[in-house]
Amino acid sequence: MTEFVKIVEVGPRDGLQNEKTPLTLQDRKQLILDLMQTGLKAIEVGSCVSPKWVPQMASSDELYAELPKDPNVQFSLLTPNMKGFESALAVGCKEVAVFTAASESFTQKNINCSINESFEKFADILKAAKEHDIKVRGYVSCVVDCPYEGAIDPKQVSKVVTRLFDMGCYEVSLGETIGTATPNRVKKMWEACLSELDAQFMAGHFHNTYGMAIANIYQSLEQGIRIFDSSIAGLGGCPYAKGASGNVSTEDLLYLLNGMGFETGIHVEALMQASQNISQRLDRKNPSNYANAYLQTRCA
Template sequence: MTEFVKIVEVGPRDGLQNEKTPLTLADRKNLILDLMQTGLKNIEVGSCVSAKWVPQMADSDVLFASLPQDPNIQFSLLTPNLKGFESALAVGCKEVAVFTAASESFTRKNINCSIDESLEKFSDVMRLAKAHDIQVRGYVSCMVDCPYEGAIDPKQVAKVTQQLLDMGCYEVSLGETIGTATPDRVQKVWEACLAQVDAKVLAGHFHNTYGMAIANIYQSLLQGIRVFDSSIAGLGGCPYAKGASGNVSTEDLYYLLSNMGFETGIQVDALMQASRNISEVLQRNNPSNYANAYWQKACA
């Protein structure tokens, strides 16, 4: 039987929130409608945060409520605090995400509190999520390097990961936030985590600043990781990483996985159309190697 790899599409949230130009609600909805045609089963719709601080994510709850429901697709919302969770709950969201980091400096700069304080803030979210039968996914930034502290101890990453799982997260995605990692360093992080938890509850989230995302995902696959976040057309980036070129593109991830014999459920023609559409809306070049090769071949 072909082994399945779960792809969590984060373009509408992690991608668009880091694009300079905020899209209209209609454009954001069209992106998600396109993604719904691709066979992707997990799509992060947006983030329930203040529009004052993240205008790109304004009215994510309204966007969520406007989407057609498909029993085969799990939509999710990022909810960094109780207020955000209540907004997600009000529109019927059945999966939310919370985030912290393995770096104290990054956590303080990003969400203005310590790691322990960030976890404490999640306690009410976790309690209400359990009461309403809502799944919670955790994010841990800086799995390898921090823009302020440099290298992060893999044991610290494993510790924070374990804490999120103990709180009730069903899955924890480790973010290679600034894209500086290489496979040997990624290997050490997974080794530290896998010494404590099962690979089934871990996911990888890789940025492509130095072109290493696919190599790092390959290393992760070798160690048994079978869930990865990616962003259509490589949308996004990290505001803390100089020259950050965005998340790994869903197109390149698809190419790697499909050619290694993994099943993804993706319909490639629909994926490529979604990729082209959002690139045209944003008037930006698509950094995906596979997407560029695909369209060159199609036009040849």
């Protein structure tokens, strides 16, 4: 039987929040409507944060409320604090996400607190989410390297991931935030985490700064990981990691998975259309190798 790999599309949130070209709420909505046509089962809509800090994510709760709901598509909102969670709750969101890091320095730069303090902030969110039957996904940044501390001990990553799971996160996404990892180091990171937690509860989130994202995903597949975050047209980066480029493109990830015989439920033509649409709207070159090869083949 063909194995299924779940792709979590993070372009509308993790991607757009770091793009320089501002988009209207309608533009963001159109991107998600395009993505809904592709067969993607999980789409991150936006982030319930102050527009003062992340203007690209303004009115994400309003955007969520405007989207047509499809039982086959799980929408989620990032909620870094209780105020954000309450905004998500008010619009009927059934999945939220919280985030921390495996690096103390990065956590301080990113959310102005220590790793332990970040867990304390999440406690109320996780408690409220349980009361309202809302799923919580956890994000852990800097699982291999930190822009401030350098290499991160895999045991530290495992400790943070396990704690998020024990607190109630149904799934934890491990973010290779600055894209410096190579497969041998990714393997050690997964080995540490898999010694404490089953693969079904963890996802890989890779950036492509040094062109290693697909190689690192291949290594992750070899380790038994079957959930990956990706971003349409490679949107995104990280405002707290200098030089970090976008997330791995959904197009390149899909090409790898299809070539290896995995099932994703994604329709290539619809994904390519969504990719073209957002690249044109942002007036940016698509960094996806597959998307560019696909277009050249079509134009030949």
